[in-house]
Amino acid sequence: MLLTTVVFLPLLCALILVFWPQSKTLRFAALGFSIVEFIVSLTILTNFDKGTAQLQMVEKHLWIERFGISYHLGIDGISLWLVLLTTFLTPIVILGAWNGIQDRVKGFHISIFFLQFAMIGTFLALDAIFFYVFWELSLIPMYFMIGIWGGARRIYATIKFFIFTMSGSVLMLLAMIYMMFLVQESTGTMSANILDFYKLNVPFVAGTFFSLQTLLFFAFALAFAIKVPIFPLHTWLPDAHVEAPTPGSVILAGVMLKMGTYSFLRWVLPLFPEASEYWAWLFLLLGVVGIIYGALVAMVQPDVKKLVAYSSVSHMGYIMLGMFSFNIFGVSGSLFQMLNHGISTGALFLLIGMIYERTHTREIVKYGGLAGRLPLFTIFFFIMTLSSIAVPLTNGFIGEFLILLGAYKANPVLAGFAVSGVVFGAVYMLWMFKKVFFGPEGEVLKDVHHPVKDLSKREIAVLVPLVILVFWMGIFPNHFMDYSKSSLDYLVKNMKQYELTVHDPKAPGALQAGVQR
Amino acid sequence: MKLVFPGIADLIHISPLIALFLCSLIPITIKIFRGNKEQPAVATLIQGLIGIAISLALLLVFGGTGQTAFADNLIFDGLTYWSGFIALSAAALSLFLMYENPSTTGDQFSELTFLTLNSALGMLILTSATDLLIIFIGLELMSLSLYLMIGMSHEEKLSKEAAFKYFILGSFASAIFLYGTAFIFGTAKTTNILAIMEQSPDLMETHKLYLFGIVLIMLGYCFKVSLAPFHAWTPDVYQGAPTPISAYMATAIKCVSFTSFLRVVLTGSVISSVHLFDILQWIAVITMLVGNTAAIIQGNLKRMLAYSSIAHSGYILIGVIAAGVSQEPSFASTGVLYYLLSYSLMTLGAFAMVALMERSENEIVNIDDLAGFSKRHPILALCFTIFLLSLAGIPPTVGFFGKFYVFSSAIAEGLIWLTVWGVINSVISVYYYLRPIVVMYMKDGDSVVATHSLHATKGTIVATAILIIILGLTSGALFELVQNTL
Numbered sequence A: 001m002l003l004t005t006v007v008f009l010p011l012l013c014a015l016i017l018v019f020w021p022q023s024k025t026l027r028f029a030a031l032g033f034s035i036v037e038f039i040v041s042l043t044i045l046t047n048f049d050k051g052t053a054q055l056q057m058v059e060k061h062l063w064i065e066r067f068g069i070s071y072h073l074g075i076d077g078i079s080l081w082l083v084l085l086t087t088f089l090t091p092i093v094i095l096g097a098w099n100g101i102q103d104r105v106k107g108f109h110i111s112i113f114f115l116q117f118a119m120i121g122t123f124l125a126l127d128a129i130f131f132y133v134f135w136e137l138s139l140i141p142m143y144f145m146i147g148i149w150g151g152a153r154r155i156y157a158t159i160k161f162f163i164f165t166m167s168g169s170v171l172m173l174l175a176m177i178y179m180m181f182l183v184q185e186s187t188g189t190m191s192a193n194i195l196d197f198y199k200l201n202v203p204f205v206a207g208t209f210f211s212l213q214t215l216l217f218f219a220f221a222l223a224f225a226i227k228v229p230i231f232p233l234h235t236w237l238p239d240a241h242v243e244a245p246t247p248g249s250v251i252l253a254g255v256m257l258k259m260g261t262y263s264f265l266r267w268v269l270p271l272f273p274e275a276s277e278y279w280a281w282l283f284l285l286l287g288v289v290g291i292i293y294g295a296l297v298a299m300v301q302p303d304v305k306k307l308v309a310y311s312s313v314s315h316m317g318y319i320m321l322g323m324f325s326f327n328i329f330g331v332s333g334s335l336f337q338m339l340n341h342g343i344s345t346g347a348l349f350l351l352i353g354m355i356y357e358r359t360h361t362r363e364i365v366k367y368g369g370l371a372g373r374l375p376l377f378t379i380f381f382f383i384m385t386l387s388s389i390a391v392p393l394t395n396g397f398i399g400e401f402l403i404l405l406g407a408y409k410a411n412p413v414l415a416g417f418a419v420s421g422v423v424f425g426a427v428y429m430l431w432m433f434k435k436v437f438f439g440p441e442g443e444v445l446k447d448v449h450h451p452v453k454d455l456s457k458r459e460i461a462v463l464v465p466l467v468i469l470v471f472w473m474g475i476f477p478n479h480f481m482d483y484s485k486s487s488l489d490y491l492v493k494n495m496k497q498y499e500l501t502v503h504d505p506k507a508p509g510a511l512q513a514g515v516q517r
Numbered sequence B: 001m002k003l004v005f006p007g008i009a010d011l012i013h014i015s016p017l018i019a020l021f022l023c024s025l026i027p028i029t030i031k032i033f034r035g036n037k038e039q040p041a042v043a044t045l046i047q048g049l050i051g052i053a054i055s056l057a058l059l060l061v062f063g064g065t066g067q068t069a070f071a072d073n074l075i076f077d078g079l080t081y082w083s084g085f086i087a088l089s090a091a092a093l094s095l096f097l098m099y100e101n102p103s104t105t106g107d108q109f110s111e112l113t114f115l116t117l118n119s120a121l122g123m124l125i126l127t128s129a130t131d132l133l134i135i136f137i138g139l140e141l142m143s144l145s146l147y148l149m150i151g152m153s154h155e156e157k158l159s160k161e162a163a164f165k166y167f168i169l170g171s172f173a174s175a176i177f178l179y180g181t182a183f184i185f186g187t188a189k190t191t192n193i194l195a196i197m198e199q200s201p202d203l204m205e206t207h208k209l210y211l212f213g214i215v216l217i218m219l220g221y222c223f224k225v226s227l228a229p230f231h232a233w234t235p236d237v238y239q240g241a242p243t244p245i246s247a248y249m250a251t252a253i254k255c256v257s258f259t260s261f262l263r264v265v266l267t268g269s270v271i272s273s274v275h276l277f278d279i280l281q282w283i284a285v286i287t288m289l290v291g292n293t294a295a296i297i298q299g300n301l302k303r304m305l306a307y308s309s310i311a312h313s314g315y316i317l318i319g320v321i322a323a324g325v326s327q328e329p330s331f332a333s334t335g336v337l338y339y340l341l342s343y344s345l346m347t348l349g350a351f352a353m354v355a356l357m358e359r360s361e362n363e364i365v366n367i368d369d370l371a372g373f374s375k376r377h378p379i380l381a382l383c384f385t386i387f388l389l390s391l392a393g394i395p396p397t398v399g400f401f402g403k404f405y406v407f408s409s410a411i412a413e414g415l416i417w418l419t420v421w422g423v424i425n426s427v428i429s430v431y432y433y434l435r436p437i438v439v440m441y442m443k444d445g446d447s448v449v450a451t452h453s454l455h456a457t458k459g460t461i462v463a464t465a466i467l468i469i470i471l472g473l474t475s476g477a478l479f480e481l482v483q484n485t486l
Helices: A002-019 A024-047 A075-098 A106-123 A128-137 A138-147 A153-187 A194-199 A211-228 A234-244 A246-270 A273-278 A281-301 A302-324 A330-357 A373-387 A395-410 A412-437 A457-475 A478-493 A511-517 B009-011 B015-033 B043-062 B076-100 B109-128 B133-150 B158-188 B193-204 B209-226 B233-240 B243-272 B274-296 B301-325 B329-357 B378-392 B398-412 B415-441 B456-472 B475-485
Strands: A057-065 A067-073 B066-068 B074-076
Touching: A002 A024, A002 A057, A002 A067, A002 A075, A002 A106, A002 A478, A024 A057, A024 A075, A024 A211, A057 B329, A057 B475, A067 A075, A067 A106, A067 A128, A075 A106, A075 A128, A075 A457, A075 B015, A106 A128, A106 A138, A106 A246, A128 A138, A128 B015, A128 B398, A138 A153, A138 A246, A138 B109, A138 B415, A153 A194, A153 A211, A153 A234, A153 B109, A153 B274, A153 B415, A194 A246, A211 A246, A211 A273, A234 A246, A234 A302, A234 A330, A234 A511, A246 A273, A246 A302, A246 A330, A246 A478, A246 B274, A273 B043, A281 A373, A281 A395, A281 A412, A302 A330, A302 A395, A330 A373, A330 A457, A330 A478, A373 A395, A373 A412, A373 B301, A395 A412, A395 A457, A412 B193, A457 A478, A511 B043, A511 B378, B009 B015, B009 B066, B015 B109, B015 B243, B043 B076, B043 B109, B066 B274, B074 B076, B074 B109, B074 B475, B076 B243, B076 B475, B109 B243, B133 B209, B133 B243, B133 B398, B158 B193, B158 B209, B158 B233, B193 B209, B209 B243, B209 B274, B233 B243, B233 B301, B243 B274, B243 B301, B243 B329, B243 B415, B274 B301, B274 B415, B301 B329, B301 B415, B329 B378, B329 B456, B378 B398, B378 B456, B398 B415, B398 B475, B415 B456, B456 B475
Parallel strands: none
Antiparallel strands: A057 A067, B066 B074
C-alpha cells in the first residue's frame, strides 16, 4: 500500500486544495501537504532492501482484463531516488514560490500536486499503458503552469512543449500496443506488464533500419529522446525553461527531464538490448554533440536563465553518454548525474528566480557587482555553480567523473571530446559568475529607488537543504549509490537477458538472488 | 421469396420504435387541442424525454438478443443495442439543449420535439435494418426530419442555407445509395445483407457489377458520416444549424450511420476486394488529414468542431476497416462502438459549451470570445478543458481509450501504417484542441455565458464531463460488456 499512498497522496492533496478557502492559509496547507508527502516517501527507504535487483513493494490489480492492462506499481534501485527527488523538490518549490506566484494561487498549487502525482506515477508504473497514462498526464499541469504563470512568450513555449512531447509519445503508444500483441503471440494472453515485455525476444537484424526490434527501439527512444532532450530534438527546452515561472523551471529541469532518461533505463535498454547496442554510436555521438553544443550556446547567452537552460542540454548529454556506454561506471554515473542535475540546476533556477523577483531582469549585462551587496546570495550561487561545473567534493564531480570513466572504456575518442565539455562548462558558468557578481556595479544596483535586498529567511530555508545535499552527495556518494547498486549491476550484466521478478523479502536467500543471476 | 406475416414476437422486438413514434405524437396532438397554441416548453420537454426513456427502456429489455424480426429484415443484436443506446441518449441530451437555446425554443418547440423523436425512430430503424431497402427507409426518415429541424431555426439566413444544402446533397447521396442497391439486387438477387454475407466473396469474383454496387453504397455512407472527399457539407451545415441540432447530428447520426456502415462492411466485401480495402484506407487517411488541418485555421468554434468531427470519422473508419478484414470482428466492432460512445460524449459536451455562449439566435461564437472564461466560470472551463483533452486523446479520458481500442484492433490486423497516420493526426489535432484552452486560461478578457436560464445546458456539460472521466477509468469493464453482447 505504501507506493499507492505515495502516488495518490498528491492527488488527494490537490483535491483538498480545490475545496480549501482562498486565503493565506492555502500556501501553508500546500507546504504542509508536500512535507507530509516527503516524509511518507522517506518510509520507502526504510522498507527498501538494498541487496536485491528485483522489484519491491509491488502492487498489482487488473485494470483492463481483455488487454492485460493492470494497475501495477513497483520500485527498484533505478526508480527509488527519482521518486525521492520528486517528493524532495516539491516542498522546496512551494516554499520558493511563496512570493513569486501571486495570481491564481490555488490553481498553481493544485497544478503542482497534480504534476507530482503524474511524475511519481511515471517512475513507479510497471505496466505499459498505465505508464503511458501517467506520462501524458504529466504534460497537462506543466502545460498550464507555463501557459498561465509564464513570461511574455509563454503561449508559444507551452504549445511547443506540449506538441513536441506528444508527437514523440504517440509512436511509443503504437509500439506498446504492438508489443502487447507480441506477448499475446508468445504466451497466448495479452499483457501490458513490463515483466512480460522483458521476457519477449524481439527479433533483431543488424545492418537495416527495418527490423522489428530496431523499429520498436526507435519508437520508444524517440519519445524519451524528446523528453530528455537529446541534441537535435532539444529546441523546445530553452523556450519552455525561459518562459516557465521559477517553480515550473525547477520541476521541469529537476524531474521532468529525468522521466526521459529514467525511461531509457527502464524501457529501452532492457527491452531492446541488441538494437540499443547496435545503435549506441548514434546516442553516444548525439550525447557528445549535445554536451559541446549546449556548452557553446550557453556561452553566448545574454539571458542568465537561458544560459542555465542550455547548460541543461549539455548536462543531459552527459547522462546519455554514460547510459549508452553500457558499463557499470557509465550507467551508475548517469543515474547519479540525474539526481545532481535535479538538485544543482533546480537550485540555479531558484536562485535566478530570486534575483529576478528583485530586479525584474535576467540580462547578464544589467547585473554586475552583486557580490558586494548580496553576500549570502553570492555564496549560495557560488556553491551551485561549483556543483554544476563538477568541482571535487560536490555532487557534480562524482557523476561526471563516473560518466567519463565509463565513456572512456566504451569509446575513448568520444570520451575525449566529452572531456572538453567539462572545460566549456567551467568557462560559461565562471564567465557568467564573474560578470554577474564581480566587476563594476551594474544597472540594477544603481537604481536607488529599488534597493536590492539580500536573501530572506524563507529563501535561505529554501536553499539550505539543497546545499546540504550537494555536499552530502559529493562527499558520501555511497550513501546514495548503495541503494541502486544491485539494480544497476544487474542491468549492466544481464542486459541481453534482462528479466525482473517480484522480490519476496521472506524467501530464503532473497538477499543475493538478484545479484547472482 | 416467402411471405411471412408479422407475429407478436416481431411487434415486441420493434416496441421501442412503436413507443417512440406514439410518444412523438403527444406534443403536437396537445398543441392541436389547445388551438395551435404551444403548451409550456417544460411540458413538451418532459413528454419528449418520457418518449425517449420508454423507448430506451424497451430497447434495453428486449434488444441485444441477436434475434431478427420481420423475416430477417431487422436484427436486434449488440450493435443495435449499443448504437441505439448512444443515439437515444444523444437525442435526450440534445433535447435538453434545444429547450434552452434561443434558436430552437419558443413557438415551434413541440414540432421540433416531434421531429427529434421521429429522426431518432429513423435512427433505430437504420441501426437495426439488415436489408438495404429498410436501411434506405431508416436513412430517409432520419434525414428528412433533420432537414426540417435545421430549417426551423429562428435564425434567418445561415440555417436556411444549411438546410437546403444538406437537403440537396443528402438527396444525391441517397440516390447513389439506391443506385448501388439496384446493382446489388441485380447481381446477388437479394438486398438482404445477411443473405449477401454468405455469397459475397464469390460474387466479388464473378460479378464486377456487384463490387460496383458495394462501392456506391459505401459512397452513400461516406456522405452521411462525412468522410473526405464527401465531407464538404459538414462545416456549413453544422455552423448553420442551431447548435443543439448540430450536436444531435454530430453524435447520433454519425453513430447510427457508422453502425450501419459496419454492417455492410462486415459482409466480407472489404476482405475480398483488395482495391476496396485500399480505397477505404486512403479515405481514412485523407479524412483525418483534411479534418485536422482545416480545423487548425478555423476561428469559429462551431466550424472547428465540425472539422474535428470530420477528423474523428477518419479515426472511426480505421476501426471499421479493421473489423472488415478481421477474422474475429467483434473485437474491432467493440472498439468502434466504444469510440462512438466516447466521441458522442465529448462532442455533445463541446457543442453544449457553444450553446452556452449563444445569447441570441444570431450569435456566432468564436474561439477568441472565450478569453478570460476560466476566471469567471472555473467549473465550466474545467469541463470544456476535459472535453477538448478527451477529443485530443489525452489519457485517462474516454477519448484516449477510444483511440487505444481502435488502434489496437487495427494493429491486431497488421494495419500498422494506417495507425501511424492515425497517431500523426492526433498530434496535429492537439494543436487546435489546445487553442480554446489557451484562450480560456491564458488570455484575459470578459467572456460571458448567455444570461437566460441555462440549468439544463450546464447540467449536461457537467454530467458529460464526469462521465468522460469515469467511463475512461472503467473502460475495460465497459469494453468487455460490449464485446460480450456482440
